[in-house]
Structures are given as C-alpha cells and as structure tokens.
Amino acid sequence: MPARPAAKKPAARKNKAEAAHDHGRDHHDHASGHDHHAHDHDHDHACGPDCGHDHERVRRLTVFSPAGVVAKGATARKALKRLKALGFDASLEADALSKHQRFAGEDDARLAALHRVAEDAPDVALAARGGYGLMRLLDRIDWPLIARSIERGTAWVGYSDVTAFQLAALAHNAAGPTNAPHGITAGLWAGPMACGDFGSDDNPEGGDDVTQECFVEAMTGQLEAVGFRTEAGLDGLETGGRLWGGNLSILQSLLGTPHFPKIRNGVLFLEDVNEHPYRIERALLQLQQAGVLDQQKAIVLGAFTDYRKSPLDRGYTIKSAIDHLRSVTRTPILTGLPFGHVPTKLSLPLGRKVNVAVQGRDVFVMW
DSSP: OOOOOOOOOOHHHHHHHHHHHHHHHHHHHHHTTSSSOOOOOOHHHHOOTTSOOOTTSOOEEEEEOSSBOOSOHHHHHHHHHHHHHTTOEEEEOTTTTOOBTTBSSOHHHHHHHHHHHHHHOOSEEEESOOSSOGGGTGGGOOHHHHHHHHHTTOEEEEOTTHHHHHHHHHHTTOSOOSSOOTTOOOEEEEOOOHHHHHSOTTSTTSSOHHHHHHHHHHHTTOOOEEEEEOOSSOTTOEEEEEEEEEEHHHHHHHTTSTTSOOOSSOEEEEEEESOOHHHHHHHHHHHHHTTSGGGOSEEEEEEEEOOOOOTTOTTOOHHHHHHHHHHHOSSOEEEOOSOSSSSSOOOEEETSEEEEEEETTEEEEEO
C-alpha cells in the first residue's frame, strides 16, 4: 500500500532534516565505495561552542560477551586497539574470552558478567559479538540493575543476538527515557559490535570507516540524525514514534513471551541474515497476523543478506516478499536502511522517540 503523504512538517523539523541533508553531502564521496548510502548527521546544527556537552571527554568502554564464543582472542584485542585509537578508554570484561561449547562461557558466567558490567556502569557496554545465547538469560537478568546502569550513563550497544537483550529491556521498562536531551548517550543502541566491526581481519582498521565514525559520534553525544536513500514513492511522508526492532528472527522468537515489547505507534526497523526471502516473508506475516505491524507508524527495512537462492524461486525475491507485505498492512514500509549483517551500519537509539521524514528518496531519522 503506498504511503500517504503527511501534512507539511513544522519548520524546526524541516530545518533539521535539511541541515542533515546538506551535511550528508560531505560524506557522499567518502561512502561511494560502500554498498549503502552513508549516514548523514547534524551535530553542528545542535551543538555550538557553548552547548554545554562534553563531547571531548574520554568515554570508558567495556567489551563483554553475552552470547556466542569469541573464536579468536586476537580479534578482540585488535578491536580494543582500534577502539583506543578512536579515543575510547577501552577494556575487555574479565570473562569476555571464556569458552563453553558455542557460548562465551556457561550461562551462569555470562549472566554474572552482564551484571558486573551493569554494576560498573561504563559509558559504553559494547558486545563482542552475537551468535546465540542471550535467550537463555532473559528470564534471569536483573532488569532494574540494567535500568540503573542506564540512569548512571551506560549505553548498551550491539545487534544480531543482542536484539534479544535490547527488546527485553524495552519490555521490562529498563531502556531509559523515551525522550532524552541531545547529547545524552545512555540507553540502548543498535549498532556495531567489537569483533566484527572493530577487529575484522579483512580490514586494516578493523572495520568500515563510516560505521566507526557514526559509532563515535553516537557515543560522544554528537549524533542526532541519520539519513539514507529509499525507493521512490514515499516522498512527503512524515511520521514518528518510539524506535524499536533489530534482528527479525530474534524479534519473532520473542513474540508471545514476557520479553516482547508492546509498542504501539512506533517505528519498527528490521534486518536479518542467512534467511531466504520466503522465510523473511513468513516471519513478517506472523508479525502482521499478530497485530504488530498495523500498530506501527512506519516499518524500516535494513539489509537481508547471505541467503541462497533456490531454483524454485522463479523470479521470487526479497522485493516480492516486501511487495506482498505492503498489500496486507496499512503501515508504510521504507527500505534501504544501512543496518544489519553488513560492513556499513548506522548507530540507532532504541527506545527513543524519533521523527521520520522523506524528501524525494532521501529518508531522515531524527531524535
């Protein structure tokens, strides 16, 4: 279903989007070699010399492993070196390199490590990697402790399996404020992880430069808007709501549990990996039939990658799946978000109220 153009946006929001658009032009050439449109940002628009925010303060960052095993310790150490070069006071949590079967330590050990990080309340709690493991812990996580760590200033960052932790934190009211002043970084962030995005063997700097730049700006309170290109047909759309989502398979697995956030009038973003388009469609249809999608203001789709095509597809693609979904939900669906299991990914504030504006094919997400 085509999105209905919204009324003319208020001047303040329009100016913010236009400032982000103009500033983003500076990044176009820098990111032209990437698969996705680079992030647009607008910190100068909000923060001048007298803004009162200490953007230059060294942030204390802890890398922890709540899910899958870190296969090579050298990867984590390379990530630490890169994070330090980017200006963070970075360290590894004591059990980050533990191993038990496919997990980064036994369940009790990973739970204890998660709680230790929350008690320590660093500026940034960055997951080493995803994999699988957080679903095992959700029933036993001390959610008031997580909430207190955010009150003390911690930003919990990750994606993939970390989606389970982040969505459960939303469900248990442990995600921090819906509205936060510009410059506040505490809360939940869908963003990069240490090993894949800062310690990659495939990149001398450990990962994609746009991803790293966006992360640094997010964690130092300078990021207030991101932009990307979507397909034609949504020009003039303006909407907003609480931003939530992450990995589609993880979100689907939480449906019907106490850990699924009941968010109405939100902006739901989704990505996945190693899932054929028909499986993506099936998961999205389950969310639609459960009433989740129609309750949202917008659905924003990121990358769906690394699946194998089948000779039975006969022209069926991820676009086919999205087209069908559009025919059964009234909620506008935007594509092209640079997020997921891809090198170039944005950092996005989960649980925050965001405004979404489309100008031509340019999408601006502002908070």
